[in-house]
Amino acid sequence: xxxxxxxxxxxxxxxxxxxxxxxxxxxxxxxxxxxxxxxxxxxxxxxxxxxxxxxxxxxxxxxxxxxxxxxxxxxxxxxxxxxxxxxxxxxxxxxxxxxxxxxxxxxxxxxxxxxxxxxxxxxxxxxxxxxxxxxxxxxxxxxxxxxxxxxxxxxxxxxxxxxxxxxxxxxxxxxxxxxxxxxxxxxxxxxxxxxxxxxxxxxxxxxxxxxxxxxxxxxxxxxxxxxxxxxxxxxxxxxxxxxxxxxxxxxxxxxxxxxxxxxxxxxxxxxxxxxxxxxxxxxxxxxxxxxxxxxxxxxxxxxxxxxxxxxxxxxxxxxxxxxxxxxxxxxxxxxxxxxxxxxxxxxxxxxxxxxxxxxxxxxxxxxxxxxxxxxxxxxxxxxxxxxxxxxxxxxxxxxxxxxxxxxxxxxxxxxxxxxxxxxxxxxxxxxxxxxxxxxxxxxxxxxxxxxxxxxxxxxxxxxxxxxxxxxxxxxxxxxxxxxxxxxxxxx
Amino acid sequence: xxxxxxxxxxxxxxxxxxxxxxxxxxxxxxxxxxxxxxxxxxxxxxxxxxxxxxxxxxxxxxxxxxxxxxxxxxxxxxxxxxxxxxxxxxxxxxxxxxxxxxxxxxxxxxxxxxxxxxxxxxxxxxxxxxxxxxxxxxxxxxxxxxxxxxxxxxxxxxxxxxxxxxxxxxxxxxxxxxxxxxxxxxxxxxxxxxxxxxxxxxxxxxxxxxxxxxxxxxxxxxxxxxxxxxxxxxxxxxxxxxxxxxxxxxxxxxxxxxxxxxxxxxxxxxxxxxxxxxxxxxxxxxxxxxxxxxxxxxxxxxxxxxxxxxxxxxxxxxxxxxxxxxxxxxxxxxxxxxxxxxxxxxxxxxxxxxxxxxxxxxxxxxxxxxxxxxxxxxxxxxxxxxxxxxxxxxxxxxxxxxxxxxxxxxxxxxxxxxxxxxxxxxxxxxxxxxxxxxxxxxxxxxxxxxxxxxxxxxxxxxxxxxxxxxxxxxxxxxx
Numbered sequence: 010x011x012x013x014x015x016x017x018x019x020x021x022x023x024x025x026x027x028x029x030x031x032x033x034x035x036x037x038x039x040x041x042x043x044x045x046x047x048x049x050x051x052x053x054x055x056x057x058x059x060x061x062x063x064x065x066x067x068x069x070x071x072x073x074x075x076x077x078x079x080x081x082x083x084x085x086x087x088x089x090x091x092x093x094x095x096x097x098x099x100x101x102x103x104x105x106x107x108x109x110x111x112x113x114x115x116x117x118x119x120x121x122x123x124x125x126x127x128x129x130x131x132x133x134x135x136x137x138x139x140x141x142x143x144x145x146x147x148x149x150x151x152x153x154x155x156x157x158x159x160x161x162x163x164x165x166x167x168x169x170x171x172x173x174x175x176x177x178x179x180x181x182x183x184x185x186x187x188x189x190x191x192x193x194x195x196x197x198x199x200x201x202x203x204x205x206x207x208x209x210x211x212x213x214x215x216x217x218x219x220x221x222x223x224x225x226x227x228x229x230x231x232x233x234x235x236x237x238x239x240x241x242x243x244x245x246x247x248x249x250x251x252x253x254x255x256x257x258x259x260x261x262x263x264x265x266x267x268x269x270x271x272x273x274x275x276x277x278x279x280x281x282x283x284x285x286x287x288x289x290x291x292x293x294x295x296x297x298x299x300x301x302x303x304x305x306x307x308x309x310x311x312x313x314x315x316x317x318x319x320x321x322x323x324x325x326x327x328x329x330x331x332x333x334x335x336x337x338x339x340x341x342x343x344x345x346x347x348x349x350x351x352x353x354x355x356x357x358x359x360x361x362x363x364x365x366x367x368x369x370x371x372x373x374x375x376x377x378x379x380x381x382x383x384x385x386x387x388x389x390x391x392x393x394x395x396x397x398x399x400x401x402x403x404x405x406x407x408x409x410x411x412x413x414x415x416x417x418x419x420x421x422x423x424x425x426x427x428x429x430x431x432x433x434x435x436x437x438x439x440x441x442x443x444x445x446x447x448x449x450x451x452x453x454x455x456x457x458x459x460x461x462x463x464x465x466x467x468x469x470x471x472x473x474x475x476x477x478x479x480x481x482x483x484x485x486x487x488x489x490x491x492x493x494x495x496x497x498x499x500x
Numbered sequence: 501x502x503x504x505x506x507x508x509x510x511x512x513x514x515x516x517x518x519x520x521x522x523x524x525x526x527x528x529x530x531x532x533x534x535x536x537x538x539x540x541x542x543x544x545x546x547x548x549x550x551x552x553x554x555x556x557x558x559x560x561x562x563x564x565x566x567x568x569x570x571x572x573x574x575x576x577x578x579x580x581x582x583x584x585x586x587x588x589x590x591x592x593x594x595x596x597x598x599x600x601x602x603x604x605x606x607x608x609x610x611x612x613x614x615x616x617x618x619x620x621x622x623x624x625x626x627x628x629x630x631x632x633x634x635x636x637x638x639x640x641x642x643x644x645x646x647x648x649x650x651x652x653x654x655x656x657x658x659x660x661x662x663x664x665x666x667x668x669x670x671x672x673x674x675x676x677x678x679x680x681x682x683x684x685x686x687x688x689x690x691x692x693x694x695x696x697x698x699x700x701x702x703x704x705x706x707x708x709x710x711x712x713x714x715x716x717x718x719x720x721x722x723x724x725x726x727x728x729x730x731x732x733x734x735x736x737x738x739x740x741x742x743x744x745x746x747x748x749x750x751x752x753x754x755x756x757x758x759x760x761x762x763x764x765x766x767x768x769x770x771x772x773x774x775x776x777x778x779x780x781x782x783x784x785x786x787x788x789x790x791x792x793x794x795x796x797x798x799x800x801x802x803x804x805x806x807x808x809x810x811x812x813x814x815x816x817x818x819x820x821x822x823x824x825x826x827x828x829x830x831x832x833x834x835x836x837x838x839x840x841x842x843x844x845x846x847x848x849x850x851x852x853x854x855x856x857x858x859x860x861x862x863x864x865x866x867x868x869x870x871x872x873x874x875x876x877x878x879x880x881x882x883x884x885x886x887x888x889x890x891x892x893x894x895x896x897x898x899x900x901x902x903x904x905x906x907x908x909x910x911x912x913x914x915x916x917x918x919x920x921x922x923x924x925x926x927x928x929x930x931x932x933x934x935x936x937x938x939x940x941x942x943x944x945x946x947x948x949x950x951x952x953x954x955x956x957x958x959x960x961x962x963x964x965x966x967x968x969x970x971x972x973x974x975x976x977x978x979x
Contacts, residue, residue, distance in 0.1 A: 076966045078973060079898065119868065145885040152879055155924065159932045167932055171924070178884075178920055182913035185894070189901045189909070 015085040026125035035117040042121040046103040053099035065488035080198045084138035089485035094135045101255040102128040105248035107460035123153035140199040162244035169244035176237040180227035187220030205271045214276035228261030232291045242310035247354025255347035271492040284325035289418035291318030296425030305363045323404035331407020338400030348385040348464040368437040375452040379438040388468045390430045396471035509566035512573040515552040522548030523614035530607020545610045553585045570631040579975035580624035580755040587748040593946040595740045616642035620752035629678045629688040647737040659736025666729040674716025680709035720753035724782040734801035743841030751830040776816045783809025787919040817899035824976035825899040832892040839954030840877040849942040862935025882923040888961035
């Protein structure tokens, strides 16, 4: 065990949150939070730089006994899949701090404390190698998120916060029972790697698969347990939406990748048609819902359901293109949808309306804003040259290989995506400049630019040269396929 | 009993003797305490408990049976006594200012609490149905009086009367069960009882006796269907007493329940089915009824019913882990529940009662630190990690699944999701409403110390449960 880099990444935001509590002025709070978030981002870049892409083994591992009597350890480590999300979390953490700079006017300190504790816990979820630790981080996140939505959200925030809290809690509690059952079936250990190596009877696998499915499906969210998402997204402050869409939704998919597939391989294969069908349903249904929205934030929220459908579809295609596409798409969706929520937040700060009907001709008053909006909109609809194109193409080819009908549904969903996204862009940015007359709109300023640019860089980088990103996940995905299908199938 | 045996017995029961002697001395000295010098009473009472705690720890090294099999000082008893000391000392600290505000700060108040502590200690150590009965009665008689201590308040009187009548009935049921046991086995000692029965453990007479005893005992922990007294008593009693009752006497009830259930006679009968049903119904009732409460004390009363239900799940699981899980649960519950009651007690100042949940609207705005503490207690009560409340529930679930009661575990978690709703509703009121008035919490150094200590326990046990878990496991094994 060398230098505990992962712990450092985890505890930097936690320590930052603790320091914030003793600061008095709002500006000091903002700057400290930003410094902490950027420092964390820098550390996560160090992590990626030191990451060995040739192996699927866990790297940067740390193990400290925690509750030895129950076999609980504080164990951290990353493989290709989690490393990517540690980085994404740190990136969006910094963006969120910038996005809340002026949007949060009241109780700035409490907000930043919640935001940084969120970040620490999310990083914990992605780097935990102990199921108990994973569960603690996964569940503890409800507290800051509940506050972020409920205290700093919009008019319906209390309802949205309750809905978010109870949905997620109910889902996770069954997961907890699954975890405990797995603990006894897997030889009284919470060590994720040891549990992965277990070969459980099919009947046990099936039960556990559904216990896990409920928790992960709520988080992703998959239809029909998605109804908390529009409320939470719409009511949450911008930073909350970015974190929700960018990272929280990924945790559900990450759960499938880390637990369902490797620990319950036979059940995963057996139930994959069901999962593919649910994914296809989410893609089409989410797209149709997005098509009917007038609220900008709701539109992006429903589009998330559709896009996460692509992710779960790629995962449960259970072939290499599907999986790599799904994972890449998780990253892409974090970047792109995070950016779209940021953009909705930016314009909302200026006009205090999110109704698409109130907008039009934004191009003339805020050209820089609309250019970047175009980039992220096109990225969201997977135009070639943007990040989502690479991911969606891989998912589609994996999906078609798995099931023709599901692949066809996904293509339909992609078409719907083009329809609602382009429609949104046309009505907001183009046309006669009705907006300038009613609202005073200024274009993006330097601070906002700092938040936008890194996201834009990743949109184009992944879109034009995805190789480094695919290399990070490649070895782990191949190993995952071996775990699911047995030896010799990692083609 | 020979002199040597008597001496050994006195040594084994030294903590009890310290407490009862201290209480008697305070009763006399209390007459000389002038108005405005009540802090002497608090200090003296705390000192008595601390000396008893010291004696307990000193004697904890070995198992000491005493008084011809009526009494035992073992690790199991030590663990519970520590919980009682904790609850009692924190209650003393919370009481000082509150008693002034309510005008109940006479020496009897503190003496009665010490006698109640004495009763609970006997309950934890009792190994004979009769000594259990003596401890039980001593404890509840004190709490009857303490419940009615707000003499000029109607609901306090009503609560005390209700408590006495229902409590007497349940004691009667318990005694009836004891007499049946004596008739069937010729003994009331827990160990001897099991040996005396060689026949079918499902003998209807025996089963009836066990059911009566269980019924008498679950009354004390406020489990359904003997929970009727609890909300009224919790609401009517002085808040400090409510805090005390929700932790101390409840833990004492569980100590006896566990002792009785450790008994092979009871373990062999199928009485656990009844207990499982009680656990489910108790938790369901507590959780669902709490959803519609507007009064904070009533809400906490129903929450305490729900928590009793969850702890009974640990009793159902049984075995080493099951017993340890109940013990750990009670210890953690003592921290978080005294914490949240501390917050309620602190709000009582001047004309402000702080009993209605809406009284807390916007509290976070003016008192972010105290609001954060309340948030910690409430999320801990709801069982959200990384607080101790989560680990308490987690360990009970582990014990349940270990025994194969997966369905019960699922029911338990689903009901705790229901229960989470009313805790986070309070958090919502504190954090997401606008304040309607200025707050002036009665923050004395003692109250501050209590809140800090309970918060430390609630977070500390949640983050570093290993030592406390080991303690509970060892104590369960030593029982």
